[in-house]
Amino acid sequence: MSEQLVSQLVNGLLIGCMYSLIAIGLTLIWGVMNIVNFAHADFLMIGMFTSFWLYTLYAVDPLYSIPVCAVLLFLLGWVIYKFIVSKVMTGPGLAQVVVTFGVSIFLANLAVWLWTPDFRMIQRPLLHGTWDFGAVQLSVPKTVASIGSVLFSAGLFLFLRMTKTGKAILAVEMNRTSALLMGINTEKVNALSFAIGTSLVGVAGAFLSMYYYIYPQVGGTFGLLSFCVVALGGFGSIEGAFIAGILIGIVQTLGGYFFDPAYKYAIVFAVYLVTVWIRPQGLLGW
Numbered sequence: 001m002s003e004q005l006v007s008q009l010v011n012g013l014l015i016g017c018m019y020s021l022i023a024i025g026l027t028l029i030w031g032v033m034n035i036v037n038f039a040h041a042d043f044l045m046i047g048m049f050t051s052f053w054l055y056t057l058y059a060v061d062p063l064y065s066i067p068v069c070a071v072l073l074f075l076l077g078w079v080i081y082k083f084i085v086s087k088v089m090t091g092p093g094l095a096q097v098v099v100t101f102g103v104s105i106f107l108a109n110l111a112v113w114l115w116t117p118d119f120r121m122i123q124r125p126l127l128h129g130t131w132d133f134g135a136v137q138l139s140v141p142k143t144v145a146s147i148g149s150v151l152f153s154a155g156l157f158l159f160l161r162m163t164k165t166g167k168a169i170l171a172v173e174m175n176r177t178s179a180l181l182m183g184i185n186t187e188k189v190n191a192l193s194f195a196i197g198t199s200l201v202g203v204a205g206a207f208l209s210m211y212y213y214i215y216p217q218v219g220g221t222f223g224l225l226s227f228c229v230v231a232l233g234g235f236g237s238i239e240g241a242f243i244a245g246i247l248i249g250i251v252q253t254l255g256g257y258f259f260d261p262a263y264k265y266a267i268v269f270a271v272y273l274v275t276v277w278i279r280p281q282g283l284l285g286w
Contacts, residue, residue, distance in 0.1 A: 004257070006136055007136050007137065008253045008256075009250065009253070011142075011253050012250035012251070012254060013146070013249060013250060014138075014139075014142050014143060014145075014249070016246035016247065016250055017146035017147075017149040017245070017246065017249070018146060018207065018208065018245075018249075019226065019229055019246075019248055020149060020241060020242040020243075021152055021153055021200060021201075021245075022040075022200075022201055022204045022225075022229075023225075023226040023229035023230050023233070023241040023244070023245050024238055024241045024242060025040065025196070025197035025198065025200035025201040025204075026040045026201070026226050027230045027235065027236055027238060027240075028156070028169075028193055028200075028238065029194055029197040030236060031236020032169060032173045032189060032190065032236075033089070033193060035085070035089070035096045036097055036100065037194075038103075038104045038223075039080075039104040039107060040219075040223060040226065041201075041219025042103070042104050042111075042219050042223075043076070043107075043198045043201045043219075044201045044204055044205045044208070044223070045107070045111060045214075045216060045217075045219040046076070046107065046111070046202065047073055047201060047205020047206055047208075047209075048208055048209045048212070049111065049115060049214060050069050051065040051066075051206040051210075052120055052122060052214050054068060055122050055209075061125055061126040062122060062207075063125070063126055063127060063144075063210070066148075066203055066207070069202040069203055070203050071199075072202065073198045073202025073203075074199035074202070077194050077195040077198030078191055080194070080198075081190065082191060085099060085100065086187070087099075089190065108216050108217060109216075111216035117215060117216055117217070119215045120213070120214045120215065121212075121214060122210065125211075127140045127141040128141060131143065142210075142211050144210075145210055145211070148203075149204065152200060152203055153242050156196070156200065156238065157239070165192070168184045169192065172186050172189045172190075172193075173236050221265075225248060225265075228248060228268065228269065229241055231272070232247070232248065232272050232275055233245070233282050233284060234281055235281075237282065237283075240283050240285060244283060247271075248268055251271050252264050255267035
């Protein structure tokens, strides 16, 4: 195996960890509420801009802005659910789609109005440079961001399975009617799940801001891939989303390595289509 191929595999693994964290927040919302949140990628953009402005205005490194992004996006998700999304939860599916799509358009255009469509980047974060391991050179911010993504994903997994609140969320995901009959407040679970999902993607935005360009439409590609990851892993499956995110990251980088890089996303979606054709419920879906 050539050194360049090993480097591409490692790079794909690092990218895949970021995809996993973004998609886990989406699959949590999708699994619990059975609603497609088209604004998910725009919450990622807000997390990135929050990290950028904290660094630009107050010299707060993106690594230290993670708690701020997590809390801010949690509160934003809670407010948007309470005053917008909850109003259409009992309505037709089309109304739910239109509402989240409308929130997406509003947030993207608000960002353009506030911050212009210019590309920005945090020039010299606390974590920068590369680690040289001979055949493989690892970007320091990308590696730390990927490790952080794995830790946050593991934290959510433990929260859902080790706490009473987490088990209530899983119960609603499995069967909303039975959970309601057992005395679980499904409305609070909906709000909490939506807020946790947006908080996770806000954390992902803080991680990404350490090495990725920041602009109002930055969530477009990540949003599309996160939907792909959720469907590939299995709707509502946290573990499936984590595994699928890593697979998508590796397929993307290897596709660009063995073929023209312009076709790497086409290869990703081709693999996704073949997989769901063979197994429609996804890798770990019920």
